[in-house]
Amino acid sequence: MRPEVSLVLEEHAKRLAEKIVPQLTGFDANSVAMISFMLTMAAEEFERAASRRVEENEAIRVIFRAAADTVVDPALASRLRALAGTADKDLRVSRLEISNNELRGALSDLHAHIESLKGEGARKINDMIWSELRRSVERRRVALANF
Amino acid sequence: MLELTPHLIGDYLAAEVDGWRKVSVIRMDRLPLGASRETYRIDAEVSDASGATRNEKLILRRDPPASHVDSDRLTEFESYRAIYGRGIPVPRMIHLETDPERLGGAVSIAEDLRGFHNSEYQLQQPAWAKFRPALAQQMWTYMGKLAAIDTAGLGLEKFMPPATVKNASRLQFEQWRDKFRRDSDTCDPILDAVIRELQRTCPASAKLSMVHGDFRAGNFLYDDAGVIRAILDWEMAHIGDPHEDLAWSLSRVFSFGKDDRRSGLALKEEAISWWEEGAGFKVDRATLRWYELFTDLKAQALWTSAVKVWKTSENRDVILAYASWWLQNAQNKAMLETMGRL
Numbered sequence: 001m002r003p004e005v006s007l008v009l010e011e012h013a014k015r016l017a018e019k020i021v022p023q024l025t026g027f028d029a030n031s032v033a034m035i036s037f038m039l040t041m042a043a044e045e046f047e048r049a050a051s052r053r054v055e056e057n058e059a060i061r062v063i064f065r066a067a068a069d070t071v072v073d074p075a076l077a078s079r080l081r082a083l084a085g086t087a088d089k090d091l092r093v094s095r096l097e098i099s100n101n102e103l104r105g106a107l108s109d110l111h112a113h114i115e116s117l118k119g120e121g122a123r124k125i126n127d128m129i130w131s132e133l134r135r136s137v138e139r140r141r142v143a144l145a146n147f
Numbered sequence: 148m149l150e151l152t153p154h155l156i157g158d159y160l161a162a163e164v165d166g167w168r169k170v171s172v173i174r175m176d177r178l179p180l181g182a183s184r185e186t187y188r189i190d191a192e193v194s195d196a197s198g199a200t201r202n203e204k205l206i207l208r209r210d211p212p213a214s215h216v217d218s219d220r221l222t223e224f225e226s227y228r229a230i231y232g233r234g235i236p237v238p239r240m241i242h243l244e245t246d247p248e249r250l251g252g253a254v255s256i257a258e259d260l261r262g263f264h265n266s267e268y269q270l271q272q273p274a275w276a277k278f279r280p281a282l283a284q285q286m287w288t289y290m291g292k293l294a295a296i297d298t299a300g301l302g303l304e305k306f307m308p309p310a311t312v313k314n315a316s317r318l319q320f321e322q323w324r325d326k327f328r329r330d331s332d333t334c335d336p337i338l339d340a341v342i343r344e345l346q347r348t349c350p351a352s353a354k355l356s357m358v359h360g361d362f363r364a365g366n367f368l369y370d371d372a373g374v375i376r377a378i379l380d381w382e383m384a385h386i387g388d389p390h391e392d393l394a395w396s397l398s399r400v401f402s403f404g405k406d407d408r409r410s411g412l413a414l415k416e417e418a419i420s421w422w423e424e425g426a427g428f429k430v431d432r433a434t435l436r437w438y439e440l441f442t443d444l445k446a447q448a449l450w451t452s453a454v455k456v457w458k459t460s461e462n463r464d465v466i467l468a469y470a471s472w473w474l475q476n477a478q479n480k481a482m483l484e485t486m487g488r489l
Contacts, residue, residue: 030179034469041472101333108336112343130488133337137483140476147399147477 006043013039041142052139053096054088059135060103061086063128067110070121076113079106107132148212148461149251151175151187156207159250160191164242169194180265183216183382185209185252188259204259205241210252213460215452215467217326218382220253221245225306226384227257230357233301235293236377260368263376267365267403271411278373283413284421285375286367290396291425294356294389303357303386310386312352319387320345320441327448330455337479338447341440344486350388350434358387363396364403364410390430393422394438398446399481400474436485443482450474 016036021029064084071077083106088096107129114125149155153172160170174190189205210220224243231237242256270279310318324342359366360383368377396410397418403411409418419430450471457467483489 027177027179031465034465038465038469038472104336105334108334108339111336111340115343129336133340134483134489137337137476137480140479142473142476145400145473145477146402146405147480 005046009039009043009046013037013043037144041144044143048139049093050091050096053093053100054091056132056136056139057088057096057100057103059132060107063107063125063132064110066128067114067125070117070119070125071110071113072117073113076109080110151185151207151209151250155250156189157191159244160193160242160256163244164256166195167193168196183211183214183218185211204261206238206257206259207254208257209250209254210247211462211464212252213456213462215330215449215456216382219245220255221306222384223380223382224255226303226357226381229301229303230293230296230381233296235289235296236375237379237381238377260377263368263370265365265368265379267363267401267411270364271404275373278369279408279412281373282364282369282375283410283418286362286364286410286412287393287396287418287421288425289375289378290359290362290392291422291427293359293362293392294422294426295428296357298355298357298386301357307384307386310355312355315352315355315387316349316437316441319385319391320349320444323441323445323448327444327451330448330452332455335447335479337482338444341443341482341486345437345440345444348437350431350437352388352390352434353431354389355386356389358385358389358391360384360392361395362392363398363401364412365401388434388438389426390434390438391441393419393430394435394442395445397439398442399484400446400477439485440482443478443485447475447478447482450478 013036016032016039021033021036024032061084064080067080068077068084071080083103086099088099090096111126111129114122114129153175156175157170157172160172161167164170171192172189173192174188176188178186178188180186185208187207187209189203189207191203191205192200193203194200208220208223220243224240227237227240231239238260239258240255241258244250244254247253269275270282308318324345327338359378359381361380362378366378366380367375368379369375397415398409401410402408407414409415412418413421419435423429453467454471454475456462457464457471480489
């Protein structure tokens with residue numbers, strides 16, 4: 001049996017909040033309280049860090065494939081085709097983050113391009129993009145956040 | 148970074164503040180206020196030229212070596228002085244030191260208004276529920292009053308960049324867009340969509356006002372009876388469109404009660420009606436909507452810059468990493484709502 005990472009972080013967060021913060025005042029109390037919150041957020045993120053990126057990267061590639069016939073800019077179309085053919089083979093979070101950032105950058109460029117087009121095909125891709133952006137916010141949701 | 152000690156501060160104040168000959172700092176504590184500046188509470192015994200002594204309660208604010216807010220002590224100090232005595236409660240400014248070499252960063256000294264509260268989260272506790280409506284009314288009415296003050300007599304142009312009714316929105320938009328692009332190391336497709344819309348739809352202003360720049364719960368002092376005693380944190384003050392402060396205060400990420408109450412105090416339409424009462428004119432809904440979207444840009448630029456400062460400078464204050472961690476996604480969600488895409 002081993003102490004799971006999320007459990008370690010949650011327990012340390014709890015100990016700081018319940019045992020240490022009450023012994024402090026002012027700036028130090030506030031700083032340690034925030035460190036406790038960050039450990040809680042780190043526990044939340046540790047569990048999903050790889051899966052949310054893999055899921056999102058694939059969702060964006062699906063949009064790129066769907067947009068292939070609609071995009072009229074040849075350079076952008078070529079870039080999207082290339083990215084649509086990539087895959088996440090290295091599952092380290094830092095590597096997934098690099099590919100996620102590249103895909104989201106291309107998604108943003110596709111979005112700007114699609115906004116400049118008329119027609120049912122463009123409208124459909126635009127809806128797909130907004131739908132994915134909504135899901136991207138849900139994937140990153142922080143339970144402690146105000147909104 | 149130079150450590151501020153009671154002895155150092157005492158000697159400095161005695162040498163630099165007009166009429167203060169000898170200063171003994173009796174107590175000095177750093178306060179957990181704000182993410183952009185260091186704030187210290189000071190108790191001092193001050194002797195004047197006649198030898199008479201008195202106790203002074205002071206607030207010292209120091210610019211850190213790096214901050215996510217591109218402002219300076221001069222802007223905040225002079226903003227306080229410009230608005231002092233104009234119907235908006237603010238503390239009295241005492242001294243400004245712009246030379247960063249003297250105290251390890253530019254410093255302002257102000258009177259400390261003691262015995263009041265500033266916590267926005269405290270207001271969410273049941274014991275404070277009965278005070279929330281009155282606090283909300285005061286907050287948005289003061290904001291409206293600020294919008295109504297004629298900027299001509301304030302002398303703002305001496306320390307703030309100029310703006311006109313034609314370019315005020317575009318100047319703010321470009322400033323914060325550029326800041327985001329300079330400081331961000333990741334792609335944000337939602338914010339990119341916001342930027343495109345803001346660029347297409349920059350409005351002209353009907354009038355200009357002094358904009359506080361961060362007017363919300365958490366940036367005012369209130370007493371035990373639920374009366375606002377001072378509006379604080381004017382470091383992002385500028386000349387701009389009066390809808391800007393209102394839009395900022397309505398931001399979803401400042402819903403400290405995690406519900407529909409803005410600033411954790413009142414519903415959006417209530418806030419607007421109190422603002423209109425204070426301002427003496429009606430909100431232009433299209434302009435307000437533009438500034439709500441602009442708020443999303445400005446806020447995201449701040450959260451992004453905060454984490455950049457935390458990662459790349461000697462300023463490792465916990466709040467910079469903590470706030471930016473959860474606020475960036477909350478702000479993206481707010482953008483979706485503002486654009487009707489949530």
